[in-house]
Amino acid sequence: MGLERTFIVTGGNAGLGFETANVIALDQDAMVVIACRNPQLGREAVARLTAFGGHAAFLPLDLASQASIREFAEAYRNAGLPPLKGIICNAGMQNVAAPTKTIEGYELTFAVNHLGHYLLTRLLLDEMVQDGRITFISSGTHDPAERIPVPSAVYENAETVAHDFEPSRNSGLRRYATSKLCNIYCTYELSRRLSASGDPRLASIKVNAIDPGLMPATGLTRSYPAPLQWVARNVLPLLRLVNDNVHLPATSAKRVAAITIGEDAAPGGRYFSNGKAVRSSEASYDEGKARELWISSATMTGLPTEL
Numbered sequence: 001m002g003l004e005r006t007f008i009v010t011g012g013n014a015g016l017g018f019e020t021a022n023v024i025a026l027d028q029d030a031m032v033v034i035a036c037r038n039p040q041l042g043r044e045a046v047a048r049l050t051a052f053g054g055h056a057a058f059l060p061l062d063l064a065s066q067a068s069i070r071e072f073a074e075a076y077r078n079a080g081l082p083p084l085k086g087i088i089c090n091a092g093m094q095n096v097a098a099p100t101k102t103i104e105g106y107e108l109t110f111a112v113n114h115l116g117h118y119l120l121t122r123l124l125l126d127e128m129v130q131d132g133r134i135t136f137i138s139s140g141t142h143d144p145a146e147r148i149p150v151p152s153a154v155y156e157n158a159e160t161v162a163h164d165f166e167p168s169r170n171s172g173l174r175r176y177a178t179s180k181l182c183n184i185y186c187t188y189e190l191s192r193r194l195s196a197s198g199d200p201r202l203a204s205i206k207v208n209a210i211d212p213g214l215m216p217a218t219g220l221t222r223s224y225p226a227p228l229q230w231v232a233r234n235v236l237p238l239l240r241l242v243n244d245n246v247h248l249p250a251t252s253a254k255r256v257a258a259i260t261i262g263e264d265a266a267p268g269g270r271y272f273s274n275g276k277a278v279r280s281s282e283a284s285y286d287e288g289k290a291r292e293l294w295i296s297s298a299t300m301t302g303l304p305t306e307l
Contacts, residue, residue, distance in 0.1 A: 003055055003082045004029040005129070007260065010061060010117065011036055011091025013045040016137070016212055019253035020088060021045070024261055025054025031082050035061035035072060036091065057081065063091055063116030064102050066301060073123040084124060086133035086260050089117035089183070096172035099165040106162045106300065109172070113179035114293075115162070118186055119301040125202065132205040135260045136187050139180040140211045140273060141173075143281035153177040153281075155185075155289060158296030184209050184271060184280050185290040186297075191269035192287075193294075197307055206268035208259045212252035213274060 007024050011017040012034040025032040032049065034056060036042045042058035049056040059075050062068035076084075092113045100108040106115060121134055128134075140146040142153050151174035155161060161178055164171070187209040194202045255275055258264045264272070271280040283289075298305045 003031045005083055005085035006031045006033060006081045007086040007088065008033045008035055008084070009088045009090055010063065010120070013038065013041040016249045016252055016256070017090040018045055019249040020090065020256045021056065022049060022052065022054065023253050023257040025049045025056050026052065027261060030261070031055045031057065033076065033081065034058045037062045063112045064108060066104055066119060069116055069119050070123065073120070076124065077127065083129045084127040084132065085129055086135070087121055087124060088256060088260055089121065089134070089136045092137060094172065094176040096169040099167060101165070107164050107175065109175040109179050110162050110182070114182035114186065115297055115300060118297045119303070121190070122303055125307065128205055130201050130204050133260045133265050134190070134205065134207045135256060136183040136209040137256065138183040138209040138211055138271070141177040142181040142184060142284065145281065150177055153181040153283070155181055155283070158293050158300070162300065181281065181284060182293060184284040185293045187271070188269055188284070189290040189294045193307055202307060206265040208265060208268060209271045209280070210256055210259060211273040212256065
């Protein structure tokens, strides 16, 4: 029997992305597309997945480059893969070093974590089948009530966030938390727009966000100074003894898969943390800011506001 569906996993070459790709690839009627910047790492991930008995392919994607995202979408359309069932917007970065500007002029954390995934999902909506699934990997750092030791997310408008180049480690952490708030704004706004589209196929697509918890085993801290990277590798894992939302990537991957290939996707428009649907931050329910982010993101990526 041939493969019946395809799932795209951004940043699927390592960490949570690879573990999630592995869970899905072992579903015998699913093809997984590993979407990442580094061709060697992408092909190595495909080799590992197929060695385990899964079905996988690699397509290059650099979320910091809108040209690369458009090339990826075109390459996907021409690849002859099974119908697109889901997109897992997993790739992300946290930059506590000097602020970086993309070729389009936007701050890198915002561009990769939010804007790139916004553009990717919108370009591929026409490819998605009935009851498709879109999952955004957010973070508990978006919510000050979680008391995670990072500066609180600050969202006034997209232009301000996209051009925030204030130097300092704390500014970098704040930008990360804000980008994860943007992921939730995007989840809720996209879900609302799909439901209101009047197109039965689009209205059937389920969009959710998930906090995978703290995962010290991933490479998110690669921009940290060497001593802090050592702490992340060797000390942070011990937090599992006192915090039940600290996980190995394999554990979080099963939860990401559950809301992407499982029944937990319905009804959509929800935020998951520690294995269950919960309320996201109070700020994340501001529909005015979510709408403004959507419209501004459309302008920044050259897309129409309407689906």
